[in-house]
Amino acid sequence: MVVTTEQLLSLLGVDLAELETYAGGRYCVIQRDPQPDEGNIPQDTDIQLLIVDLEGDPNTGGPGFGHMPFGHFPFGHSPPGGVLALDFEVYVESTLVLSYVGGTPTWSGGFTGTVEMAQSTDPYFFYKVTAQQVSPPMFVSEQVVDVQVVVTPSAPVLDVSYQFTIEDLTPPSIIGAEGVDKFHCRIVYDDEMAVSGPGSAVRPDAYTIVTENVDPEPGVDLEVVAVTEVEGSGATQFDLEFNWEQTPGCQYRIDVDPSVTDSSGNPIQ
Numbered sequence: 001m002v003v004t005t006e007q008l009l010s011l012l013g014v015d016l017a018e019l020e021t022y023a024g025g026r027y028c029v030i031q032r033d034p035q036p037d038e039g040n041i042p043q044d045t046d047i048q049l050l051i052v053d054l055e056g057d058p059n060t061g062g063p064g065f066g067h068m069p070f071g072h073f074p075f076g077h078s079p080p081g082g083v084l085a086l087d088f089e090v091y092v093e094s095t096l097v098l099s100y101v102g103g104t105p106t107w108s109g110g111f112t113g114t115v116e117m118a119q120s121t122d123p124y125f126f127y128k129v130t131a132q133q134v135s136p137p138m139f140v141s142e143q144v145v146d147v148q149v150v151v152t153p154s155a156p157v158l159d160v161s162y163q164f165t166i167e168d169l170t171p172p173s174i175i176g177a178e179g180v181d182k183f184h185c186r187i188v189y190d191d192e193m194a195v196s197g198p199g200s201a202v203r204p205d206a207y208t209i210v211t212e213n214v215d216p217e218p219g220v221d222l223e224v225v226a227v228t229e230v231e232g233s234g235a236t237q238f239d240l241e242f243n244w245e246q247t248p249g250c251q252y253r254i255d256v257d258p259s260v261t262d263s264s265g266n267p268i269q
Helices: 005-010
Strands: 027-033 047-053 088-092 095-101 104-107 111-119 125-133 144-151 158-165 174-181 184-189 207-211 224-229 237-242 252-256
Touching (some): 027 144, 095 111, 104 111
Antiparallel strands (some): 027 047, 047 125, 095 104, 184 237, 207 252
């Protein structure tokens, strides 16, 4: 059975559509990857975007110009006709990583990459920028990365910034534990913990209670029979319920299974 493109497209639907109104001038930045406000981005991510000239008409450039794909304009040459060859800069975390002047890209700040000029069939003219980290990863866990694009044909005509967030790669730690009553202890983590799956922090078998001293007699060995997330804690605090009451004068230690993870899947230290 052969499925045509038309048949395949007829099966597609739109689950969500959002309208973003562009109120700028001739130039804009679109198709950003990572997208603005996107989270959980890998440390070694590339940064891609299109800088668009909405009024440049490449069809004025002569026969056959309208069929040229990416890469048919060599660096250092202006596009034909009345299209304005843009000068622009790209900054990452306020550091200049790309200066594009007179059709020549200059990379710095730990980045390298490509700049390609092309046209759309609409028509409009655009530059495809791909910035790659020279020695990844440059970014750190949960860093909010700022990207700025400045278009300057002769004076600044476009200056836009956006952010994305790097994935959480920091292992969680226990920052406290205290008795609540004879049958309960509260454990506190420094990060939002998983509450389902194999790394869940609400698994009773993830906790072992060890008696570290006896005064004057050994206490009853305790087991955790239930774990409850403390309401409003953002999955950072949990109450452990014991099968027996704690022995007065005994000091207890909680050992947490290394399979317990935070909500991003990082195992506990």
